[in-house]
Amino acid sequence: MVGSQVTEKSNVDELQSLYILTDRLYRTTSIDEVFEAGLDAITSTLGCSRASILLFDDDEVMRFKATRGLSADYRRQLEGHTPWSCGELFPTPIFVTDIDETDEPDWIKKIIRREDIRSLGFFPLTVRGRVVGKFMTYYANRRVLSGHEMDLAVTIARQVGFSVERLRAEEQRQAAEAALRDSAIRFRLMSEDAPVMIWMSDRDGSCLHLNRMLRNAWGISEDEVATFDWHSTMHPDDAEHITAEVVAATVRQQPFSVTGRYRNVDGDYRTLTTTARPYSSATGEFLGMIGVNVDITEQEEAAAQREMIFNELNHRVKNTLALVQAIAHQTLKGAEGSRLADDFHDRLASLAAAHSLLTKANWESAPLRELLTDALAVSDADGARIELNGPHVRLSPKQSLAVAMAIHELNTNAMKYGALSCDSGSVLVDWQLLRGSDLELTWAERGGPPVETPSGRGFGTFMIERVLANDLDGEVILDFQKQGLRCTVRAPLQRGPQ
Amino acid sequence: MVEDEFLVAAMLQHFLEDHGVTVIGPAYNIDDALTLARDATFDAAILDVNVRGIRIDPVAASLTERRIGFALATGYGKEVVAAWADAPLLAKPYCQADVERVLERLFPIE
Numbered sequence: 130m131v132g133s134q135v136t137e138k139s140n141v142d143e144l145q146s147l148y149i150l151t152d153r154l155y156r157t158t159s160i161d162e163v164f165e166a167g168l169d170a171i172t173s174t175l176g177c178s179r180a181s182i183l184l185f186d187d188d189e190v191m192r193f194k195a196t197r198g199l200s201a202d203y204r205r206q207l208e209g210h211t212p213w214s215c216g217e218l219f220p221t222p223i224f225v226t227d228i229d230e231t232d233e234p235d236w237i238k239k240i241i242r243r244e245d246i247r248s249l250g251f252f253p254l255t256v257r258g259r260v261v262g263k264f265m266t267y268y269a270n271r272r273v274l275s276g277h278e279m280d281l282a283v284t285i286a287r288q289v290g291f292s293v294e295r296l297r298a299e300e301q302r303q304a305a306e307a308a309l310r311d312s313a314i315r316f317r318l319m320s321e322d323a324p325v326m327i328w329m330s331d332r333d334g335s336c337l338h339l340n341r342m343l344r345n346a347w348g349i350s351e352d353e354v355a356t357f358d359w360h361s362t363m364h365p366d367d368a369e370h371i372t373a374e375v376v377a378a379t380v381r382q383q384p385f386s387v388t389g390r391y392r393n394v395d396g397d398y399r400t401l402t403t404t405a406r407p408y409s410s411a412t413g414e415f416l417g418m419i420g421v422n423v424d425i426t427e428q429e430e431a432a433a434q435r436e437m438i439f440n441e442l443n444h445r446v447k448n449t450l451a452l453v454q455a456i457a458h459q460t461l462k463g464a465e466g467s468r469l470a471d472d473f474h475d476r477l478a479s480l481a482a483a484h485s486l487l488t489k490a491n492w493e494s495a496p497l498r499e500l501l502t503d504a505l506a507v508s509d510a511d512g513a514r515i516e517l518n519g520p521h522v523r524l525s526p527k528q529s530l531a532v533a534m535a536i537h538e539l540n541t542n543a544m545k546y547g548a549l550s551c552d553s554g555s556v557l558v559d560w561q562l563l564r565g566s567d568l569e570l571t572w573a574e575r576g577g578p579p580v581e582t583p584s585g586r587g588f589g590t591f592m593i594e595r596v597l598a599n600d601l602d603g604e605v606i607l608d609f610q611k612q613g614l615r616c617t618v619r620a621p622l623q624r625g626p627q
Numbered sequence: 628m629v630e631d632e633f634l635v636a637a638m639l640q641h642f643l644e645d646h647g648v649t650v651i652g653p654a655y656n657i658d659d660a661l662t663l664a665r666d667a668t669f670d671a672a673i674l675d676v677n678v679r680g681i682r683i684d685p686v687a688a689s690l691t692e693r694r695i696g697f698a699l700a701t702g703y704g705k706e707v708v709a710a711w712a713d714a715p716l717l718a719k720p721y722c723q724a725d726v727e728r729v730l731e732r733l734f735p736i737e
Contacts, residue, residue: 448632458641
């Protein structure tokens with residue numbers, strides 16, 4: 130009966146101890162408090178006055194974190210000693226009834242016996258099944274651990290292990306938040322005097338932060354940022370598309386780029402290109418947008434100015450060509466002259482058409498397909514007899530003019546003597562890029578009258594064989610095959626202004 | 628007819644007269660062109676777009692008011708004269724065939 134009462138009383142004490150442990154672990158925010166609560170529970174339920182808790186450090190060395198009743202010498206000498214390696218999966222507790230009966234080396238036995246320890250227990254602390262540390266119990270006498278005591282020890286180890294994990298996660302979260310705060314401060318320092326406009330908005334699109342350049346542009350102080358309504362500065366004609374762009378990007382939490390006019394403090398509208406992306410909290414929650422505005426007003430004006438100059442240049446060139454045309458008209462009056470004047474005009478017109486294409490592209494380059502289409506429009510209005518086949522290629526201005534004029538000559542020749550002089554003939558114009566940088570273009574006629582190699586060389590042949598080859602810096606082969614004229618052009622592709 | 632370049636004007640006049648057109652003008656500057664546009668009697672006009680650095684727009688506006696058709700002769704691209712998108716374009720340099728096409732649009736055969 131006495132034994133049973135003792136058991137009942139100790140059961141109540143154990144429950145009390147476990148309850149207190151659970152409660153303390155639940156409330157604590159400090160890892161040291163976790164250790165203290167753990168040691169209190171261990172010493173009060175496992176019949177020992179001496180105990181310790183150890184954790185692996187970053188170098189995977191087992192270190193004492195909290196101890197009861199151990200000498201400093203003992204801690205120093207046995208630190209790092211562990212039956213498990215760091216991260217080992219599903220470790221099992223070890224209980225040593227008598228250290229003298231183990232295979233441990235003598236020097237360890239000596240240290241343990243000198244500390245007046247004979248029996249000791251190793252209980253792993255685990256996180257998701259892996260060892261992160263252990264707690265130890267120490268006894269002066271030989272001792273056997275009951276199954277019940279083992280259950281208690283495992284329960285305590287679980288509780289302590291879980292709390293260590295929870296507090297470490299909390300520590301990491303706080304460190305991440307501190308890092309975010311630091312980076313926010315760094316961002317402010319960097320952005321404040323940057324020579325572009327930088328801003329942060331909250332998730333509703335209100336201003337959180339505007340750097341100095343942007344505040345100055347809108348003429349507001351730092352205190353006014355939070356209440357500033359940037360929407361009111363949009364140009365009425367641009368407000369709709371800017372708002373649509375910003376709202377869509379905010380809803381989808383995606384980066385965006387939008388250009389529009391905004392009124393500055395002087396009442397002038399400036400064209401700004403905004404590039405922005407969403408930013409989030411450490412936990413991934415969408416907080417708003419962070420963006421940069423670049424003032425492209427001058428850039429746009431310069432582009433408009435440049436376009437105006439090119440239009441003017443085109444106008445003058447065309448007027449000069451018209452004048453040349455009028456002079457030829459005056460010079461070549463009469464029946465024979467008028468036929469020459471027509472040929473002359475056609476050549477002039479092909480040159481003028483190439484000029485127009487180049488003007489459209491600011492005299493940087495012209496697309497080969499359009500050059501060909503323009504040059505061939507006269508003979509093939511419906512596009513049925515001349516087939517164009519090749520990739521998108523752009524030619525430099527000099528190459529464009531040469532190709533336009535040479536193709537005009539080939540076309541004229543085909544209409545007078547070749548495949549386009551009768552109903553059955555056709556032309557295939559085929560081009561490709563060799564090794565990515567060499568253009569190979571073939572003009573192949575078929576279905577026309579039998580071809581004879583001409584005895585002399587006219588302007589057309591001169592234009593194709595000499596001028597084209599020279600202006601393209603390549604080679605041109607005219608091959609008068611019986612079934613149809615074939616012209617092959619090979620030239621390195623030039624890009625950009627020459 | 629409005630064209631500030633004498634030789635070009637002479638050629639255009641020649642082309643037009645070849646088609647039996649009686650030419651009023653040519654006007655070589657905007658003031659003469661405006662006077663003709665307001666007061667002269669004619670069926671259609673061919674206008675140079677840039678006359679000694681001045682754009683032809685007031686003349687075109689005056690003709691539009693009088694419901695007289697006109698074509699624009701220009702070295703500019705058609706986007707530069709987008710305000711008169713209905714007017715046929717006579718792209719410089721032009722030949723007799725180009726003038727014929729413009730006349731066909733100004734005087735459609737019914």
